[in-house]
Amino acid sequence: MKHIQLDDLNEMSKIYRLNLVNSITGYKSAHLIGSQSLDGKNNVAIFSSVIHLGSNPALIGFILRPTSVPRHTYSNIKATGIFTLNAITKKQIKDAHHTSAKYPEEISEFDKTNLKIEKKGDWNAPFVKDVPIQMGCRYQNEYHIKENDTKLIVASVEHFYISESLLLADGWVQLDKGNIVAINGLDGYADPKLLERFPYARPKS
Amino acid sequence: MKHIQLDDLNEMSKIYRLNLVNSITGYKSAHLIGSQSLDGKNNVAIFSSVIHLGSNPALIGFILRPTSVPRHTYSNIKATGIFTLNAITKKQIKDAHHTSAKYPEEISEFDKTNLKIEKKGDWNAPFVKDVPIQMGCRYQNEYHIKENDTKLIVASVEHFYISESLLLADGWVQLDKGNIVAINGLDGYADPKLLERFPYARPKS
Numbered sequence: 243m244k245h246i247q248l249d250d251l252n253e254m255s256k257i258y259r260l261n262l263v264n265s266i267t268g269y270k271s272a273h274l275i276g277s278q279s280l281d282g283k284n285n286v287a288i289f290s291s292v293i294h295l296g297s298n299p300a301l302i303g304f305i306l307r308p309t310s311v312p313r314h315t316y317s318n319i320k321a322t323g324i325f326t327l328n329a330i331t332k333k334q335i336k337d338a339h340h341t342s343a344k345y346p347e348e349i350s351e352f353d354k355t356n357l358k359i360e361k362k363g364d365w366n367a368p369f370v371k372d373v374p375i376q377m378g379c380r381y382q383n384e385y386h387i388k389e390n391d392t393k394l395i396v397a398s399v400e401h402f403y404i405s406e407s408l409l410l411a412d413g414w415v416q417l418d419k420g421n422i423v424a425i426n427g428l429d430g431y432a433d434p435k436l437l438e439r440f441p442y443a444r445p446k447s
Numbered sequence: 448m449k450h451i452q453l454d455d456l457n458e459m460s461k462i463y464r465l466n467l468v469n470s471i472t473g474y475k476s477a478h479l480i481g482s483q484s485l486d487g488k489n490n491v492a493i494f495s496s497v498i499h500l501g502s503n504p505a506l507i508g509f510i511l512r513p514t515s516v517p518r519h520t521y522s523n524i525k526a527t528g529i530f531t532l533n534a535i536t537k538k539q540i541k542d543a544h545h546t547s548a549k550y551p552e553e554i555s556e557f558d559k560t561n562l563k564i565e566k567k568g569d570w571n572a573p574f575v576k577d578v579p580i581q582m583g584c585r586y587q588n589e590y591h592i593k594e595n596d597t598k599l600i601v602a603s604v605e606h607f608y609i610s611e612s613l614l615l616a617d618g619w620v621q622l623d624k625g626n627i628v629a630i631n632g633l634d635g636y637a638d639p640k641l642l643e644r645f646p647y648a649r650p651k652s
Contacts, residue, residue: 243581244614246607251505258618263502265620266580266607268534269629269639270499271473293498294475295510296595297468300456303592305500329473335642343648354651375471376448385590387508389601390501396594402451402471409449413463415470417631424474424629424639426622429646432639434474437540437628439635443548446559 265427272423276326276368277318284368286351287315288341290425300399308391314347319381326367329375331421335431374405374420470632477628481531481573482523489573491556492520493546495630505604513596524586529572534580536626540636579610579625
């Protein structure tokens with residue numbers, strides 16, 4: 243096995259190090275975050291850092307980098323308090339990846355891709371149409387991670403929309419039934435297939 | 448699409464809600480965390496909440512629930528300052544899942560599964576043998592997430608071990624070449640296959 247230590251990391255090019263550390267840490271979730279500015283401009287941006295924080299209350303988190311592209315997402319969320327989370331499927335990976343391009347604030351990524359806006363009820367943030375999982379989320383808090391000047395954003399989920407075919411009798415959502423992807427590093431998109439579900443683990447005597 | 452709102456969540460059984468919210472939020476990384484107590488007992492526990500926090504410095508994070516099983520992992524990390532992160536492959540899913548059983552502290556999960564300890568250099572925490580990615584990590588900080596009384600643990604990565612076949616010329620690690628799995632909810636294990644890697648996204652004119 244190749245052994246890479248701290249000194250080696252420091253000597254790498256920035257791109258090599260970004261590729262290595264972003265991918266070696268494992269698969270990541272794939273979401274489009276939809277948000278709206280106070281004057282009604284719709285924004286959509288890809289995030290690979292959305293995590294499950296808890297089920298009761300239903301809480302998610304995601305990481306914002308100080309220099310990251312989707313700053314418009316953050317300013318919209320701070321201004322309106324809400325956003326949407328939309329699962330990315332095989333069909334959308336090219337358009338989803340393109341939302342990471344640095345467009346000026348007045349340009350909507352919905353106009354530069356084939357991603358379509360779906361409005362639901364009175365939720366003033368755009369959902370992404372034609373995806374099997376959509377969530378309406380409300381900002382709760384943020385934590386500054388001083389070790390690298392990032393932020394953990396914490397949000398509650400108030401609305402879950404799910405294609406019936408993914409939802410099993412015990413509440414478990416089988417993601418591969420919706421062709422939902424996972425992300426490998428900064429730019430790799432993978433298609434997972436279920437291997438097995440295990441029962442709750444109990445100690446062996 | 449099925450629409451589930453806050454009131455519906457409150458009326459669900461605990462198990463249904465756990466299954467739903469843990470799985471609807473997307474794929475998760477699959478890691479075994481190895482740790483050692485001050486008196487030398489080795490511990491290994493599965494985590495699905497490990498995330499990439501940053502590349503320079505190389506930082507990861509994971510979430511600890513107040514009532515979660517792997518409390519021994521936390522006490523070992525606090526006592527020794529170090530732990531290991533090991534990618535889970537298709538071959539190990541059954542044993543990896545079994546580490547979530549609630550064994551008393553004096554029982555090592557290495558003795559109750561086919562997972563084997565690998566010692567490397569003078570790193571006083573056990574790596575898991577026969578996996579294509581192993582990392583030696585050092586505790587840096589923790590953040591209390593008051594919204595649901597969980598903790599975000601922040602750690603630096605000091606040692607990366609990787610099978611050469613997964614590491615591409617530009618530093619990107621192709622996880623499916625190592626049969627590394629992703630987790631769907633609390634108990635589902637999925638095998639991702641790479642669909643595509645995209646170039647850095649630039650605005651269309």
